Amino acid sequence: MNSIAIIGSGPAGCYLADHLLRLLPDAAIDVLEKLPVPFGLIRYGVAPDHQSTKAVSRVFDRVLARDQVSFFGNVEVGRDVRLDELMSLYDAVVLATGAARDRRLGIPGEYLPGVVGSGAFVGWYNGHPHAQAVGVDDVRSAVIIGNGNVAIDVARILAKGPEEFAGSDVAGEFMAWLVAQPLETIHVVGRRGAAEAKFVDHELAELGTLQRARPVVSDPVGLTGDTPVVKTLRSFAESTPRDTPVTINFHFNLTPTAFVGDGKLQEVQFRSASGESVILPAQMAVTCIGYEALPCCSALPANGIFANQDGKVDERLYVVGWAKRGPTGTIPTNRVEAQQLAQRIAQETQSGDRPGGAGLRKLLQERNVRWVDYAGWQRIHAAELARTGAGRGREKLSSAEAMLETALGPEGQST
Numbered sequence: 093m094n095s096i097a098i099i100g101s102g103p104a105g106c107y108l109a110d111h112l113l114r115l116l117p118d119a120a121i122d123v124l125e126k127l128p129v130p131f132g133l134i135r136y137g138v139a140p141d142h143q144s145t146k147a148v149s150r151v152f153d154r155v156l157a158r159d160q161v162s163f164f165g166n167v168e169v170g171r172d173v174r175l176d177e178l179m180s181l182y183d184a185v186v187l188a189t190g191a192a193r194d195r196r197l198g199i200p201g202e203y204l205p206g207v208v209g210s211g212a213f214v215g216w217y218n219g220h221p222h223a224q225a226v227g228v229d230d231v232r233s234a235v236i237i238g239n240g241n242v243a244i245d246v247a248r249i250l251a252k253g254p255e256e257f258a259g260s261d262v263a264g265e266f267m268a269w270l271v272a273q274p275l276e277t278i279h280v281v282g283r284r285g286a287a288e289a290k291f292v293d294h295e296l297a298e299l300g301t302l303q304r305a306r307p308v309v310s311d312p313v314g315l316t317g318d319t320p321v322v323k324t325l326r327s328f329a330e331s332t333p334r335d336t337p338v339t340i341n342f343h344f345n346l347t348p349t350a351f352v353g354d355g356k357l358q359e360v361q362f363r364s365a366s367g368e369s370v371i372l373p374a375q376m377a378v379t380c381i382g383y384e385a386l387p388c389c390s391a392l393p394a395n396g397i398f399a400n401q402d403g404k405v406d407e408r409l410y411v412v413g414w415a416k417r418g419p420t421g422t423i424p425t426n427r428v429e430a431q432q433l434a435q436r437i438a439q440e441t442q443s444g445d446r447p448g449g450a451g452l453r454k455l456l457q458e459r460n461v462r463w464v465d466y467a468g469w470q471r472i473h474a475a476e477l478a479r480t481g482a483g484r485g486r487e488k489l490s491s492a493e494a495m496l497e498t499a500l501g502p503e504g505q506s507t
């Protein structure tokens with residue numbers, strides 16, 4: 093029997109477990125996750141008002157429920173167990189650890205209060221247990237830097253009024269902050285032209301349907317090209333202006349040069365394609381310029397990913413998902429990639445009579461690590477649904493301690 097450890101329970105890890113079981117139905121697959129709860133960015137990245145996208149977690153839940161799969165939540169590789177220990181316990185080990193660190197622009201003022209990376213901001217509105225509040229108030233103008241779908245998510249979440257979050261699982265603390273802000277303008281700024289923007293068209297078009305906000309284009313004459321995105325932007329520019337409290341203003345061909353403020357952000361400076369300086373006043377800025385993988389013990393990423401050849405990092409060590417290819421593609425991209433990697437692992441893996449999960453459990457018990465198994469996760473899931481009020485999505489438990497207590501009891505331990 094093969095024993096395989098997958099580090100990370102996001103889409104890449106869950107799809108991989110699913111495909112491995114199709115090819116190796118007798119394998120024992122252990123999914124290790126540093127948070128007490130599974131599903132990675134499905135739970136803490138995908139926008140809370142896009143519940144139909146988050147619904148894919150039901151598919152992943154069925155994978156974790158399989159007899160051959162064991163979930164080890166609250167087990168961080170690097171904190172609770174080392175990668176070399178896993179390599180000696182399992183026949184194959186897979187890094188499915190995602191890309192959790194916000195890329196930085198590397199310009200002055202990036203650490204001013206009010207400037208935040210999208211990973212941190214998105215984690216906050218999704219109720220991530222380690223997320224921190226943005227820490228600024230009286231936000232009238234917000235600048236969002238980036239021309240991908242995360243920038244659109246952030247703009248839409250900031251632009252919506254409270255009633256537009258019906259059915260969502262947006263974090264209560266974030267909502268209390270949002271309704272208190274006198275927000276008037278959201279600037280979405282891209283370094284390149286509109287034709288090169290990486291927005292998915294229907295996500296962009298959704299901004300034209302909001303109640304509290306309307307999208308405008310700062311320089312409609314400069315909208316060149318004929319892509320679906322350019323056409324949608326043109327339709328924004330040509331539509332009869334609605335009277336809304338908030339405006340979402342699209343700018344292109346502006347390179348950020350500095351965040352400026354006295355103790356907190358006051359303006360963002362840009363350089364235009366013709367070399368002129370452009371200043372946008374802002375009390376808050378969110379950089380949505382991508383993510384990079386974090387080290388996992390001795391495995392060190394280079395250029396934001398773990399170097400690999402078609403998913404293979406080293407003998408018996410593999411990588412999948414954002415940790416393999418960087419922050420690109422959609423959720424189904426991870427399925428295709430996981431399917432290919434599962435074939436490779438199934439071909440290459442031989443049973444080495446390694447102890448697998450029994451060895452991991454022994455090691456965690458010796459170290460007094462409290463881990464959350466699938467039954468424990470189900471207790472958290474049930475508790476969150478039970479807390480949920482009418483007209484709301486899931487009411488997530490907000491701290492890791494509350495999750496552990498719900499899963500295990502005050503002194504509890506999984507077996």
Ligand SMILES: Cc1cc2nc3c(=O)[nH]c(=O)nc-3n(C[C@H](O)[C@H](O)[C@H](O)COP(=O)(O)OP(=O)(O)OC[C@H]3O[C@@H](n4cnc5c(N)ncnc54)[C@H](O)[C@@H]3O)c2cc1C
Pocket residue numbers: 099100101102103104105124125126127130131132133134137138139142145167168169170188189190191214242245388412413414415420421422423424426
């Ligand atoms: C803001 C945002 C919105 C998005 N919205 C959409 C959308 O609407 N539609 C869409 O198709 N795609 C969307 N995506 C993309 C999608 O989320 C990714 O394609 C997908 O999550 C990548 O999967 P992954 O498993 O590689 O990484 P992740 O989902 O990040 O999962 C990695 C997991 O590994 C765990 N982990 C990391 N390090 C360790 C460790 N040392 N030990 C144990 N566990 C560890 C993490 O806690 C995490 O659970 C969005 C992404 C972001 C950032």
